[in-house]
Amino acid sequence: MPPAAAGEPSQSASSIVADTSRGYHILRIDNYSLTKAIPTGEFLRSRPFTVGRHRWFIKYYPNGYSSKVASYVSFFLILDRSVADSVVEVIAQYDLNFVDEVEEHLTLGEVCSFKSQLGWGFKAFVTRDELEESKNLKGDSFAVRCDIVVVNQFRAEDVEEEAVNSPVLVSVPPSNLHHYLGDLLLTEKGADVVFLVGAETFAAHRCVLAIRSPVFRAELFGTMKEGVTCTGVVRIDDMEPQVFKALLHFVYTDSLPEANEAEEEDVMSQHLIVAADRYNLERLKLICEQKLCRYIDLGTVATILTLAEQHQCHGLKKACLRFLRSSANLKPVIATDGFDHLSKSCPFVMMELLAILHSY
CATH class of the missing domain: 1.25.40 (Serine Threonine Protein Phosphatase 5, Tetratricopeptide repeat)
Structure with missing residues (x-):
């Protein structure tokens, strides 16, 4: 790089990057039925293995880590010791899956701090009933794979001159467009269509609805336009007012409103899946699917x-x-x-x- 001319400020840049080591260990549990005799809170350990110049092992609890998870199988990843005795803690990401369920592009969990003979893991990895009914248990044995990414160190690197950024003199805040659109819905300013849902009415803006939903677009501007009365009122049947209100909130803000104490999240999510499917709002549908997964039980x-x-x-x-x-x-x-x-x-x-x- 040629020297800067007199009076011109010099330019340089660097970046901080993580130097990492990646690896995995497969632990096979043979004679699974025999390991069920081990009491809750007691474990079997894998052979030690090395990833990132650190020794690790896996604890296997056939009857759970504690009485609270006694119906589960638990696994923990433990830092055995470091190659360098001076290392007090090791920063790493990890995940543990059945061997047949490891994804090609695995996304590991949050970054954790490991200390010698201590670790992190899954207290409720799988219930024994689920394991015994699954395809993962084959001939009284199953296997899990523990993936680890160890952060060895952080280092600074030079950045090419083209990547040099000017000093940050202007700070750009994150977008708050959704707040403005939410206020537009709340104040009803400029609203040009009204929906009648049950005994309640909701004012909205045709352009916003049409941009967000192809069904609204057809209903308000296209082939279904004849469904709008001359007074600009659209009647919505087979939907509760509070469900349509939540739907509008999502259309304007891309988020769901906070649930009232009187509302049951699982019931509302079920209604919103129907509404999202009706108006082709795929993201809303997926959000509600994710919520309902937490409410699956016998009832x-x-x-x-x-x-x-x-x-x-x-x-x-x-x-x-x-x-x-x-x-x-x-x-x-x-x-x-x-x-x-x-x-x-x-x-x-x-x-x-x-x-x-x-x-x-």
Whole structure:
């Protein structure tokens, strides 16, 4: 780089990067049924292995790390010792999966600090019932893979002259467009269409709705325009006012409103999946799918599975079927009213459940 001319400030730049080491260890549990005799809180350990110049091992708890998770299998990754005795702690990311379920492009969890003979892990990795009913248990054995990325050190590197940035003299705040659009919905300023939902009305803006939803666009400007009355009122049937209100909030702000104490998140999420499917709002649909995965239990799984099948919620359906693979879950669910409705409305799902029953 030629020297700067007199009076001109010199320019240079550098970046801080992480020097990392990556590796994995596969732990195979043979004679799984025999390991179930080990009491809760006690563990078996893998052979030590090295990643990033540090020795590690895995703790396997066949009957859970503690009494609170006694029905689960637990795993923990432990830092055995460092090659350099002066190293007090090791910074690393990790993840642990069944060998057959490791994704090609694995995303590891948060960065953790490991100290010698201490570690992090999964207290509730999988229930024993789920494991024993799964394809991961083969011939009384299964295998898990622990992936680790160790941060060895941070270092500074020179950056090419083209990448030199001017000093930050202007700080640009994050976009707050969604706040302005939310205020526009709240104040109804400039609204040019009104929706009648039950006994309540909601004022909105045609252009905003049309940009966000192809169904709204057809309804307000296209082939379905005849559904709008001469007074600019659109009647919405088969939807609760509070559901449509939440739908509008998402359309304007790309987020859901905070739920009131009187509202049940799982019920609202089910209604919003139907509404999102109706108006082709795929992101809203996925948000609600994700929420409902947390509410799958013996009392709700049949209803949620019916909803998932009817509205093509593939991830939610997989979560329900995974829950039902355990005979301890499927057999009591069969006796519920929700299962009776599922059997009548979703025959293809019933075929999948029968296949699960026959595999017991």
